[in-house]
Amino acid sequence: MGEAQKGLLSVIEKLKGTTEQEVRIVLLGLDNAGKTTLLKSLASEDVNTITPTQGFNIKSVASHGMKLNVWDIGGQRKIRPFWKKYLENTDLLIYVIDSADKKRFEETGLELSELIDEENLKGVPVLIFANKQDLATASPASEIAEGLNLHTYRDREWQIQACSAVSGEGVQDGMNWICNNIVNRKK
């Protein structure tokens, strides 16, 4: 019921308090990391017919009495420059990594550190999904965390979660962390 206008953001926050809490989550990562699969898995949809995302997908998921609006934006190199257009008013960042694609660990680390430096994501909690753990060649989450220097993040909450978007394993654990974190943050 809130009217929305840029100059009136402070009031809108209050207005939305009357309905259920809405959370804006942005889902990013390199191409082929499994972002769309993760999104569909969150929305309990079929994950067998997913093609590379050229634009973006949005799903709204109800969880812990909140409405999570998850924005999944394509990860191909030519699309990445558009990422920053979607970061405004973001409550949480989910970053997805293909744990079996060791050759691109450096590339994905660079993209993540660029995001962390974005003004719009200042202090925004980040959840990293070490995806594709169902593959035999997948690196463990702890190894990836080390490679990304996550322990140097002092300005925000962060968490790394091993998962497989295809099987759904670990996904719910990550969502639980998100909800707990958001609830704490908004209080």
Add this chain to the structure above:
Amino acid sequence: MAEDDREWVVESIVGYLGSPEWVIPVTDFMENKCTVFDDEDENKLSYTEIHQQYKKLVEKLLENYMQEVGINEQQFLDACTSPFAKSKTLQIVFQPVLATDDFQMFRSLMVQKNMELQLQALRVIKERNGALPDCLTDGTDVMTELQQQEMRILQEVLKKSKEEYDEEMSMRMLLEEEVGSTSRSSSDKPVRESGEAQQETSASSQQNSTAKVNSKPVSKEETKATATGGRDGKNSAKGSSSSKLTTDCGSNGLEPRVLPAVRAPVKSSELPSTKEQSSSSQTAAEAWVEEARKEAGISKPYTELSLSQQEQLQQRAAYLRQQRDKLHALKKEQQKSKQSSTAEETPSNPTPAPATPEISVEEKKKLQKRKHLADKLKEEVIKK
């Protein structure tokens, strides 16, 4: 006091959202930008750009409005969130405003607008050209395919029941004729033949009526009925070109001098029907195969055909033979019943006819039911 204020502001806002100052620029924007919005699950990156432009437009419009009316942002927001503004009808009015903050809502508005424009365009094309060009109708639409299938089935059913009806009619004609005179025995052969042809080949009754006219005088009413039926038959032939039955029918329709009319004089001169029925000689069988062959439009002699074709023809011949025998049997029974009572000629007569044990009560009932159905159908078809 504050409540009154709010109500006044809400009314003013709603008035503004219905005024040309708001409607024209917003509609213009949507109509110009909606073409890229489709109902795919995935959003295009360009949607975001357009949404940003839309936000700017609405912001500018509302700022101008608030300045004009002299209310501040807080008043505006209060009014929008008051219970007065939350009624269903007002929610729709506020949708374009809320769409600035809600991308999903914006998207659905744009998709809807795009669809409206497309439908409008289709309508305009239709009005101008009378029909849509092929490029716009060629798409394999699942729905239309289903509908076509349904139409085909319906036509098939109509055709079937028409055949039954024609069969019934020719039967009745036979009865009437026999009642009329007993000395007609030589001339009712062609009629019988035409009846057979109808039932066996599902030939259009155009051919049929030719045969009838050749063989005997037909009452005007009947000619009319069959003529209409003939047209219907042709229509259905056009409609469903895929079914084998109709192909037969079509080819027969092209050459109306089909077998019964030609063959009848020869046969009736040499064989009374009862004899022919009892003789299952080689020549008779060959004749049936030959007929089936002609019917199928195969010009090669029987022996030159491929095995599968021969088999097909054999089957057809067997079927024809069977049908003929049935007809003969029926006729024989009718002749017997004729001898016992003339009231039989009106099939709607419910008398169980105890003098004819061959036709059971049940069979008669069935026959009546069928006729009733055919009559009803005919009525409907002709009315249309």
